[in-house]
Amino acid sequence: MAPFRIEPQFVDRVWGYRDLRPWYDREAGSQPIGEVWLTGDQCLVATGEHTGKTLAGLFAEAWGALLGAAAPSKDSPLLLKVIFAKEKLSVQVHPDDKMANKYGEPRGKTESWYALSAEPGAEVACGLKPGVTLEQVKAGIADGTLEASLNMLPVEAGDMIFVDAGTVHAIWPGSILLETQQNCDLTYRMYDYGRPRQLHVEKSIEATRLQTRAGKIAPVALGDRKTLIDVEYFRVQQIKVAGSTSSTSLRAAGEAVSLAYLFAASGAARLSGSGFEPVDLPTRGIVAVPASSPEFVIENLGGLDLIRITPNWPGGKA
Numbered sequence: 001m002a003p004f005r006i007e008p009q010f011v012d013r014v015w016g017y018r019d020l021r022p023w024y025d026r027e028a029g030s031q032p033i034g035e036v037w038l039t040g041d042q043c044l045v046a047t048g049e050h051t052g053k054t055l056a057g058l059f060a061e062a063w064g065a066l067l068g069a070a071a072p073s074k075d076s077p078l079l080l081k082v083i084f085a086k087e088k089l090s091v092q093v094h095p096d097d098k099m100a101n102k103y104g105e106p107r108g109k110t111e112s113w114y115a116l117s118a119e120p121g122a123e124v125a126c127g128l129k130p131g132v133t134l135e136q137v138k139a140g141i142a143d144g145t146l147e148a149s150l151n152m153l154p155v156e157a158g159d160m161i162f163v164d165a166g167t168v169h170a171i172w173p174g175s176i177l178l179e180t181q182q183n184c185d186l187t188y189r190m191y192d193y194g195r196p197r198q199l200h201v202e203k204s205i206e207a208t209r210l211q212t213r214a215g216k217i218a219p220v221a222l223g224d225r226k227t228l229i230d231v232e233y234f235r236v237q238q239i240k241v242a243g244s245t246s247s248t249s250l251r252a253a254g255e256a257v258s259l260a261y262l263f264a265a266s267g268a269a270r271l272s273g274s275g276f277e278p279v280d281l282p283t284r285g286i287v288a289v290p291a292s293s294p295e296f297v298i299e300n301l302g303g304l305d306l307i308r309i310t311p312n313w314p315g316g317k318a
């Protein structure tokens with residue numbers, strides 16, 4: 001299956017922006033836009049023979065071609081989003097695989113945030129302060145003082161922050177984040193600063209782990225790339241493309257052939273190969289490269305900052 005572009009989906013959120021320019025040429029309607037879903041189940045294929053199908057539909061029809069035969073499940077493994085937070089997001093927790101399975105979902109949600117930009121003073125809540133107990137968390141939810149228990153991290157452009165399942169977390173304003181996460185719908189809202197949205201206090205407490213591995217990850221540079229994060233469920237790399245490069249060299253040494261997503265954090269690119277029409281990767285756009293993709297060349301059309309995201313299968317990484 002040839003590489004194809006996916007049409008991003010703009011999702012309303014009370015905490016979002018009225019105007020996404022210059023990031024995306026998009027203004028909000030009646031509600032602000034908070035999330036741009038790059039690989040959502042309902043995102044549409046924008047190029048090639050499967051144009052117009054939803055991503056979920058394409059996975060149902062052709063999971064083997066997309067993921068490769070070694071994939072442990074047949075649905076879309078990763079959800080990528082760009083997050084535009086004008087206000088604080090709720091304090092929330094996602095379940096791990098085991099708890100998600102208990103509630104009938106195929107997987108939990110471990111995620112990571114890569115800062116595409118950050119204003120001075122930008123920060124996110126990532127985990128609880130050392131020594132905070134579940135009793136203190138419950139009391140903080142009840143009396144509105146939970147913020148005092150949150151471990152705040154300053155965010156600078158280029159930072160990668162790991163948020164494993166069970167981590168109490170909240171995105172705060174000031175940064176624009178590329179979020180890579182397991183494709184799972186379960187978010188338990190613990191605290192919402194008094195906004196009238198529904199909370200899921202009991203499940204959020206059930207999902208919470210007091211100590212997790214969450215925090216900033218230092219990049220590892222090797223050759224033409226920086227590995228920004230490489231954990232149990234996904235790997236995110238930033239790859240230099242001077243002029244052009246081949247699909248073979250986009251793959252890391254020893255990497256199994258699998259699905260990959262290409263995201264242009266800045267600049268633009270074009271993928272050309274035999275047997276398919278060239279596919280353009282616009283700024284902040286997303287292209288899927290199926291496991292069964294023919295070889296191709298990716299050309300830097302100017303200013304390309306290429307981020308490549310691949311799933312890791314559970315058990316494959318510690």
Ligand SMILES: [Zn+2]
Nearest residue numbers: 092094111169
């Ligand atoms: Zn989250």
